[in-house]
Amino acid sequence: MEHYKSWAGLKKQLSENLCDALKDRVTYFLTRYHDVHNSYGRAAILLDGKELVCFSWIEMYYQEKDISPLYDENPNAVYEELVAKMKPKWDVNCTYCEMDFLEAVLQFRNLPIQAALxxxxxxxxxLAIMDRRVGKRTRLQLRTDATYLTFPDWVRQFYELRLGQVD
Incomplete structure (x- = not known):
């Protein structure tokens, strides 16, 4: 994982890049429980103080539970291949922990907005759909092709929030 200075700095960067309509409504949350074994943590994206999606250390256990039988079937399997095999299930259920969120944030900040979308x-x-770099024409195109309707519910809610805005 890429090195970063502080969560406060990342959070500030994410918040500053929010589109104007969401700037005072969306907040990002990340905490690490340093006194707990392995410093487990929790991350969330909130809208008007209400949690829309949560990425918790508990999800690591669900990921492990999904991958363990695959290792039993094939002890020589490469971890990344097993993760790729489970990704569709995890995408639908949002089976992602705070470290998955943090890794995505670090990747996102270095991507052009089109690549992020x-x-x-x-x-x-x-993260991309809420970014201020997504302009009217891009939103109109996304609304028209409606591919976002095939996304899992937890993702689609962010698209509907942003694409429902009138400028």
Whole structure:
């Protein structure tokens, strides 16, 4: 994972890049429980103080539970291949932990907005659709082709929030 200075700095950067309509409504949350074994944590995206999506350390256990039988079937399997196999299930259920969120944030901040919108990582897509660099024409195109309607519910809610805005 890429090194970063502080969550406060990342949060400020994300908040400053929110579109004007969401600037005072959307907040990002990340905490690490340093006194707990392995410093587990939790991340969330909130709208008007209400949590829309949560990425918790508990999800790591669900990921492990999904991958363990695959290792039993094939002990020589490469971890990344097993993750790729489970990704469709995890995408639908939002089975992602705070470290998945943090990794997506770090990737997102270095991507052009079009690449972020086309990313296979749904967390990056969520961050991108709320970004101020997504203008009227891009939103109109996204609304017209309606591909976002095939996204999991937890992702689609962010698209509907942003695409429902009138400028």
């Amino acid at each position: 086309e990313s296979e990582n749904y967390i990056i897509k969520v």
